[in-house]
Amino acid sequence: MNQQEIRVTRVDIFGQEYSLRGQASEEHMRLVAALVDEKMQEIAQANPRFDSAKLAVLSAVNIADEYVRLVQEYNDLLAALEGDAVKP
Amino acid sequence: MNQQEIRVTRVDIFGQEYSLRGQASEEHMRLVAALVDEKMQEIAQANPRFDSAKLAVLSAVNIADEYVRLVQEYNDLLAALEGDAVKP
Numbered sequence: 581m582n583q584q585e586i587r588v589t590r591v592d593i594f595g596q597e598y599s600l601r602g603q604a605s606e607e608h609m610r611l612v613a614a615l616v617d618e619k620m621q622e623i624a625q626a627n628p629r630f631d632s633a634k635l636a637v638l639s640a641v642n643i644a645d646e647y648v649r650l651v652q653e654y655n656d657l658l659a660a661l662e663g664d665a666v667k668p
Numbered sequence: 669m670n671q672q673e674i675r676v677t678r679v680d681i682f683g684q685e686y687s688l689r690g691q692a693s694e695e696h697m698r699l700v701a702a703l704v705d706e707k708m709q710e711i712a713q714a715n716p717r718f719d720s721a722k723l724a725v726l727s728a729v730n731i732a733d734e735y736v737r738l739v740q741e742y743n744d745l746l747a748a749l750e751g752d753a754v755k756p
Contacts (some may be wrong), residue, residue: 583704593725593729594724594725596722598725598726598729600729602733604733608733608736609733611736612729612732612733612736613729614676615732615735615736616728616729616732617724619728620725620728627694631720631721632725633719633720633721633724634684636721636725636727636728637681637682637684637686637704637708637720637724637727638686638727639725639728640704640707640708640724640727640731641681641686641700641701641704642674643694643728643731643732643735644700644703644704644731645690645696645697645700647703647731647734647735647738648696648699648700648703650735650738650739650742651738653742654741654745656741657742657745657746658745661749666724
């Protein structure tokens with residue numbers, strides 16, 4: 581596939597169909613959609629009265645929480661490696 | 669603060685107020701909420717007709733996309749380090 585080509589992957593998230601556009605593989609997009617769907621199902625089960633907008637926002641918050649933690653871990657690891665590199 | 673203590677942070681995401689509960693610092697929760705709010709604003713600007721549930725789902729997809737990529741980079745880095753470790 582051409583590097584610039586935009587792929588469209590149709591996925592189901594919390595009972596709604598979405599067309600995801602991007603250069604990533606279909607496998608990657610399905611994994612991403614499954615992660616969001618799973619998080620929405622999990623939050624819906626614990627909070628049956630939340631509407632889908634609230635569920636989706638809280639799912640985004642939940643995933644962003646894990647993302648920010650991982651960014652910090654990744655940066656800590658890189659900093660530790662740089663620290664190693666300058667040791668005599 | 670006690671390690672087990674649950675903190676409540678009130679944040680604003682796309683014009684709605686949310687009470688986020690968790691053990692993380694208020695600074696961390698505000699950073700996470702700002703990331704979600706920013707992503708929703710960005711997608712809303714490009715797609716003014718999307719309702720807030722769709723905007724929130726697509727924001728979650730967008731953040732999950734970056735999260736999955738970072739998990740892969742982090743694992744690749746760890747694998748490379750382990751590769752280093754077993755070199756003679």
